[in-house]
Amino acid sequence: MSNKLISRRQALGGIATAGAAGLGAPAIATAQGQTTTWKVQTSWPGGIGLKIFENWANSIVEKTGGELAFEPFGAxxxxxxxxxxxxxxxxxxxxxxxxxxxxxxxxxxxxxxTSYPLGLRNPHEFDTFYYGLGGLEMAREMYAKQGMYYVGPIHHGPNIIHSKVPIRSIDDFAGRKMRAPGGMVAELFSELGAKTTLLPGSEIFPALEKGTIDVADYVGPAVNYALGFSQVTDYISMGPPGFMSVYQPVDMMDLTVGMESWNALSPEMQQFVEMEVHTYSDQHHAAIQAADQEAWDKFMADGTEVTRLSQTDVELMTEVAVPIWYKYANRDKDAARVFKVQLDYMMSGSLGYVTPEMVEGQTLDL
Incomplete structure (x- = not known):
């Protein structure tokens, strides 16, 4: 095992140990009886993302006067x-x-x-979708069919691409072994010539170190720096200035609860959890962005070079992305229904990301 990997694991282990110290806190008796404790696992494998999640989870028992507690687990x-x-x-x-x-x-x-290639591009646009255009109700309806309750979306920021070689245009993706999260994102880069593979976040560093992949999409600078990506890559690829990620500009997380656990809560506690998740989304997003600003300096000190795609690349990627949107939207009626709301929003005077000419010839099976 390399010294780099050892040091990375030691660093993340320190964060995990600090979080684990809060897991042994005794249950607090309340007027309603013993504390209800939920086991909650995040997708964050380490770094600032895991630390923010653990701090939030450990705050719930005090906020609820001991009625509800979250026992946090990392990826x-x-x-x-x-x-x-x-x-x-x-x-x-x-x-x-x-x-x-x-x-x-x-x-x-x-x-x-969540965000998809060249779709909704700013956090407030997804807030509009969820809290103004019916997205939250649609999500809860679909998750309920699977025996789960979708509490609400949680912002964290755009995803970026780390690479062993410079990516200066979309042509440079051709032939690259690339980690992608699957779905539309993977299909987009496959269309651009990349050989995509699906890996969870915790497996990206060793894959880059071993050379199994030479390009990797993951989240933002702060988390990726803590995961050691600057040790195994030399470049970060982003969109044009002001468009940090063209393929997942507003990558989303959420809190999803098993329906049995959700229904066991009182209506008042259910309302608290819904409101708390909305508040946590704002805090989580802001804390991640603040940490990102510090991480950029660290990447630069390590010699990482930032490369940017051009506006022409964005236009070419959009041509590739539009038919992929429709392909995934037409997979089932729910997908078509959700996409139609977003498409109308993107074509409206508020945004104007999509014009009638861009979707000419495409049909949506509603």
């Missing part, structure tokens, strides 16, 4: 990232804090519950 602590939903449905976990895109295997419309 793979109980089950693997791609087993999270089965664990919730089977009662192994009470709740999960996953990257929403991981739900696409059981809920095809989940592709549109």
């Amino acid at each position: 793979k602590d109980v089950v693997g990232d791609f087993q999270l939903y089965d664990a919730v449905k089977n009662g192994v976990l009470d709740a999960v804090n996953p990257f929403t895109i991981y739900a696409q295997g059981i809920i095809p419309a989940a592709m549109f519950l």
